Amino acid sequence: MVNDTILETQGLTKEFRGFVAVKGVNLRVRRGTIHALIGPNGAGKTTCFNLLTRFLPSSRGSISFKGQDITRARPADVARLGMVRSFQISATFPHLSVLENVRVALQRERGASFDFWRSEQVLSTYDARASELLDAVGLGAHAHLPAVELSYGRKRALEIATTLALDPELLLLDEPTAGMGHEDVERIAALIQQVAANRTVLMVEHNLSVVANLCHTITVLARGEILAEGDYATVSKNPDVVQAYMGAEHV
Known part of the structure; x- marks a missing residue:
C-alpha cells in the first residue's frame, strides 16, 4: 500500500x-x-x-x-x-517587474550561478514559464508592472507564484x-x-x-x-x- x-x-x-x-x-x-x-x-x-x-x-x-x-x-x-514555504510578510523584490520576480525564482535550476548578472538573452529563456505561473495566479495582465505598484492582495498572489516556481x-x-x-x-x-x-x-x-x-x-x-x-x-x-x-x- x-x-x-x-x-x-x-x-x-x-x-x-x-x-x-x-x-x-x-x-x-x-x-x-x-x-x-x-x-x-x-x-x-x-x-x-x-x-x-x-x-x-x-x-x-x-x-x-x-x-x-x-x-x-x-x-x-x-x-x-x-517542501517550500511562504512568509507572513510578502517577500518580493519591489523594484523588479512582476515577471522578473518569478524569473528570479525560476533561476534555481541553474544552481549557484549568478544569473542576476547574465545577459537578457539567457534570462529570457525563463519568460514562458514565468508567464504561465503569472496566468495561473491571475497576474498575467500585470507582468511588466513593478511589484511595488501591486495591491497587497496581488503581492501575496505574486509571492505564491514565486513559491510555485520552485515546484514544491x-x-x-x-x-x-x-x-x-x-x-x-x-x-x-x-x-x-x-x-x-x-x-x-x-x-x-x-x-x-x-x-x-x-x-x-x-x-x-x-x-x-x-x-x-x-x-x-x-x-x-x-x-x-x-x-x-x-x-x-x-x-
Whole structure:
C-alpha cells in the first residue's frame, strides 16, 4: 500500500531558555490535502512552521518528509526535496517587474550561478514559464508592472507564484490572507484551492471562514500543544477549542 503521509512529526518540541513554544507535537499531513494549523495568538503556529522548514532547530523530536528524516537537514536542502514555504510578510523584490520576480525564482535550476548578472538573452529563456505561473495566479495582465505598484492582495498572489516556481510537492503558507479585504481574501482562497489540485498544502490561517471552506484537516494548537484535530465540523464543536478561542475569535 502506498504511504499517503507526506509529512510527519513525532514529539516535536522547541524550547527558548525554559519557555516551551512547541511541545510534543505529533503532526501527520496526508498527500493531496489542504491541512490547516490554527489557534489563538501565541499558540506556536509560526514556530511550528519554522521547525518544519528547519529555519529553527528543534529541541527534541523528529521530522519526516516523504519518508526521509529531515530533523537536522539544512533549510535549502528541505526546499530542494520539495517542501517550500511562504512568509507572513510578502517577500518580493519591489523594484523588479512582476515577471522578473518569478524569473528570479525560476533561476534555481541553474544552481549557484549568478544569473542576476547574465545577459537578457539567457534570462529570457525563463519568460514562458514565468508567464504561465503569472496566468495561473491571475497576474498575467500585470507582468511588466513593478511589484511595488501591486495591491497587497496581488503581492501575496505574486509571492505564491514565486513559491510555485520552485515546484514544491508540499506548499507551506503562513497566513496567506492576513490583512486582506474581502475581495482579496476570496481571490487568494480560490488560488489556494487551484494550486492544491496537484500538490499538498499546509497553511497557518486566522480567517476561519477560509479554513472552513478549504481545509480537509485542521490541527488546533494552544500553548504549543495539539488541542484537537479533524475536519472543521468536528473541531468547531470541540469544547476545548471553543474555550481556547474565547476572547480571541469565535469558532
